[in-house]
Amino acid sequence: MQLLKVTLFATLALTLGACQSLFQADPNAPISAERLAWEHTQAGCQGDDCPLVNIDTLSFAEEPALNSLIEHELLEMTGDSPDAQLPASLKAYEQAFLQSAEPGWNSYLQAKVREQHDGLVIIELSSYLSTGGAHGMPGRRFINYDRKLHRALTLQDMLLPGQEQAFWQAAQLAHQGWLVANKLDQDPEFVKSWPFQPTENVALTFGAVTLKYAVYSIGPYASGHPELKIPYPRLNGILKPQYFPGRG
Known part of the structure; x- marks a missing residue:
């Protein structure tokens, strides 16, 4: 009888373990995010030229490290000089900006999910800072x-190790294709004035x-943010195999 109880208990434990394994979250499945958005103007100001801060960001319950990273990157995008001190938080940035802003100034910060696939979450961050002049600066x-x-x-x-030069050679080919697609290759002055260069903004x-x-x-301001x-x-032979869609 005792042996039967032990056997039944072991069978039940194995069954529960199998069920838990079966219903574990798929690491490749998309995860949801909560949108956090607000806009505030300078206290006491009335009119169309009141300084404002507009923030539209994300919070992932399953990935707190990603939340911290998003806030850090957005705060870095608020700097208008290389030695600018990083604000402590988005709320702190908003308060400081509105306290010192002049009429017509505004700041926009946004984080959005561009894509999710193969266990990757691709976040695109946007900024726009206007503090006078003909136009503001977008980022x-x-x-x-991962x-x-x-x-x-x-x-x-x-x-893959040692393949950075090969990657930028492939990027330069993509740049040539972009010039052709936009008929910019037919403008020698444009080609001379705006040569290819690397970028830190690479997305899988x-x-x-x-x-x-x-x-x-x-490209000039009118070209916006070109994408290659x-x-x-x-x-192939440049990117690590696990980062090809469907292989991870």
């Missing part, structure tokens, strides 16, 4: 967050690796 950044590693990936994390998007550029980098696309087949 863009990417976060490639949910299996619980951290953001650098370009070196994505590439599903259809192709995406490179996004700041204004005034490979490198097809994954062109990155």
Whole structure:
């Protein structure tokens, strides 16, 4: 009788363990985020030119490390000089900006999910700061967050050892394709004035690796934030195999 009880208990434990394993979250399945958005104007100000701060960000219950990273990157994008001190929080930034802002000044910060696939969450960050002048300055950044590693990936994390030069050669080919697609290759002055250069904004998007550029980098302000696309087949032997969509 005692042996039967032990056997039944062991069988039940195995069954429960199998059920738990069966219903564990799929690390490759998309995760949800809570949107946190607000807009405030300068206290006591009335009229169309009141300074304002607009923040539209995300919070992931399952990935607190990603939440901290998003806030840190957005705060870095608020700096208007290389030696600017990083605010303690988005709320602290908003308070300081509105206290010192002049009429017409405004600041926008946004984080959105661009894509999720293969255990990666691709976040696109946007900023726009206007403090006078003909136009404001927009900014863009990417976060490639690996949910299996619980951290953001650098370009070196994505590439096989010693392949960084080959990656930028592939990017330069994509740049040539961008020039042709926009008929800019027919403008010798444009080609001379706005040559190819690397960018820190590289995203492992599903259809192709995406490179996004700041204004005034490979084109004038009117060009906005140009995007270059490198097809994954062109990155065989360059990109680590696990970062090809469907292989991870």
